[in-house]
Amino acid sequence: MGIKKWLPALVSAAAIILQLVIEPNGKHPLAQHDYYLYFSIIIGAVTLMCAAGGIMNKKFGEKWLFKAPFWTGVIAFFAVFDILTEKFCILPAIYFPSPSRILEAIAEDHELLIKCLMYSARLLITGFAGGALAGIATGIAIGFSKKTDYWVSPIIRILGPIPSTAWIPLVLISFPSAVSASAFLIGLAVWFPTTIMTSSGIKNINNSIFEVSSTLGAGRMYQIFKVGVPSAMPSMFIGLFNGICSSFITLMTAEMIGAKYGIGWYVNWQKEMMSYANVYAGLIIIAVLCSLLITLLFKIRDKVLVWQKGVIKW
Amino acid sequence: MVGEIEVKDVVQTFVQPDGEKLTALNHVNLHIDAGSFVSFIGPSGCGKTTLLRLMAGLSKPTSGELLLDGEKIKGPNHSRGLVFQNPTLFPWLNIYDNVAFGLRARKIFKDRKNEVDEYLKLVGLDGFAKAYPHQLSGGMAQRASLARAIIGHPKVLLLDEPLGALDAFTRMNMQDELLRIRKEKNMTMVMVTHDVDEALYLSDKIVVMSPRPAKIEWITDVGLYRPRARNNPEFLRLRSKILKTLNYAGTEAEPEYSI
Incomplete structure (x- = not known):
């Protein structure tokens, strides 16, 4: 048991030694500085401190013990990747840059990357918020009004499954700017799953819950917003998750249409320039942005659906 | 005292999925005194829940009308509270x-x-x-x-098998609670139940209903003093009479003689 909490630091140490001992094979273009070595030293120091901190703080120690194997795996992955690329050049050098070069790309291009990140985040948040609100509103309308269901549902069934990027030609000529067109496309991608899941969540509510609320004196509007919406909330969140995932895909494509900045644009541009280290750098940034947003949505869900604890797990 | 219910010549028919008409209630007339405890008892399909839902205003009768304190019941309202078997x-x-x-x-x-x-x-x-x-x-x-x-x-509390899903001991406790609450808050209570003992223990009046065609078979006043003992002879006499009306009394075996 004793060694488990030290594993990440030990693997980091091994990575540092490998880095110092094995000579690069030379076929691989080298970074100007040995970024991966610096990175390994920092990670090694941090994991060492975490393991040491765990001894002093028992609660943190338990958490760290749980996480230690995972971080060991992550650190080992980078070390193996480094061996496969820079050290022995087993993977093709053009498509698989070494960790050092990816880190270099992030370090040297950080100004542009931050600018692109802000640009993408703004687009994503505007599009997502708009699409989510519209989706929830449409879903509620379909769920509660038979007339809306009759007229709108078939339209959704026809338009919904079309990937929102297929609308690019039409959207480009109908929107004043590329930004608003991209935001609309992202909104469209979020709107569809949110609408479907909200309306089906409402339709699946047990009727007796509405009957009880009506005998308690609740009017129609009160029933919709205080009974229908909270009951459909779990299903609504599933729709939002599907929406946020398709919004990432749409973002990447939407940024290819006349965008000036953005992570999707950056990745695309760097790919054309064949600088794959920068492509990977962009992909890492995207992954961080997406997982941050998903984590945020999870946090909100846990807060809103606190009553569900032990009822439904997904 | 408020909470008097009048059921006047109520007919309720449903159209089944196969298009056939089903008569759930056939010309039912009933008077429920304000402040009394009335139970509907009978096997499944006798229309007792249908009648209770009509009183709640959750469905509308095909013909006839229901009145609460002389006013027509048009829809669900806080004047008639409802408790289902499922909470x-x-x-x-x-x-x-x-x-x-x-x-x-x-x-x-x-x-x-x-x-x-x-x-x-x-x-x-x-x-x-x-x-x-x-x-x-x-x-x-x-x-x-x-x-x-x-x-x-509420003027009336409608109870649709409220204790049906509870275990026997919790059930008996809850029966006493219902009586205590009725005494304290003074309201008419109308209950649907499958349980003859429960109906006898709680009710001022028991409405025995039978299915196919759904109708009221017998209405009896339970003239027992409260608190009631579940083994009182009059209690047991009424119990067997209700079971007989419902054809659930069972046939006693003829004594066998062997010489």
Whole structure:
């Protein structure tokens, strides 16, 4: 048991030694500085401190013990990747840059990357918020009004499954700017799953819950917003998750249409320039942005659906 | 005293999925005195739940009418509270907010805020205000459902097999609670049940119904003093008479003689 909490630091140490001992094979273009070595030293120091901190703080120690194997795996992955690329050049050098070069790309291009990140985040948040609100509103309308269901549902069934990027030609000529067109496309991608899941969540509510609320004196509007919406909330969140995932895909494509900045644009541009280290750098940034947003949505869900604890797990 | 129900020549027919008409109630007439406890008893399909839903206003009769204190029942309303067999609590609200739901819906929560704790106490749930429905046992959830139904001071409380899902001991406890609440809050109670003993223990009047075609078979006044003993001879006599009416008395075996 004793060694488990030290594993990440030990693997980091091994990575540092490998880095110092094995000579690069030379076929691989080298970074100007040995970024991966610096990175390994920092990670090694941090994991060492975490393991040491765990001894002093028992609660943190338990958490760290749980996480230690995972971080060991992550650190080992980078070390193996480094061996496969820079050290022995087993993977093709053009498509698989070494960790050092990816880190270099992030370090040297950080100004542009931050600018692109802000640009993408703004687009994503505007599009997502708009699409989510519209989706929830449409879903509620379909769920509660038979007339809306009759007229709108078939339209959704026809338009919904079309990937929102297929609308690019039409959207480009109908929107004043590329930004608003991209935001609309992202909104469209979020709107569809949110609408479907909200309306089906409402339709699946047990009727007796509405009957009880009506005998308690609740009017129609009160029933919709205080009974229908909270009951459909779990299903609504599933729709939002599907929406946020398709919004990432749409973002990447939407940024290819006349965008000036953005992570999707950056990745695309760097790919054309064949600088794959920068492509990977962009992909890492995207992954961080997406997982941050998903984590945020999870946090909100846990807060809103606190009553569900032990009822439904997904 | 308020809470008098009049059922006048009510017919209720349903169209089944295969297009066939089903008569759930056939020209039913009934009078329920204000403040009394009335039970509907009978096998499945005798129309007792249909009748209760009509009283709640959750469905409309095909013909005939139902009156509460001389006024026609047009739809569901807080003057007639309802408790189902399943507690049907709002799972996203804690017990306090579940009980307060009706007050909030009617925008009278501010004036009657203190009553929420009072009613929680009345049903023995003080201390559980912050709990969520899934954390409660069946009996406790049903108590919460009861408090939620009566906090709005309904004239009539409609109970659709309210104790059907509870174990025998919880059930007997809850029967006493129902009587205590009725005495304290003074309301008409109408209950649907499968349980002859429960009906006899609680009711002033028992309406025995039979299916195919659904109709009222027999109405009896239970002239027993309260509190009632479940083994009182009159209690047992009425019990066997109700079972006979429902054809559930069973046939006693002929004594066998062997020489």
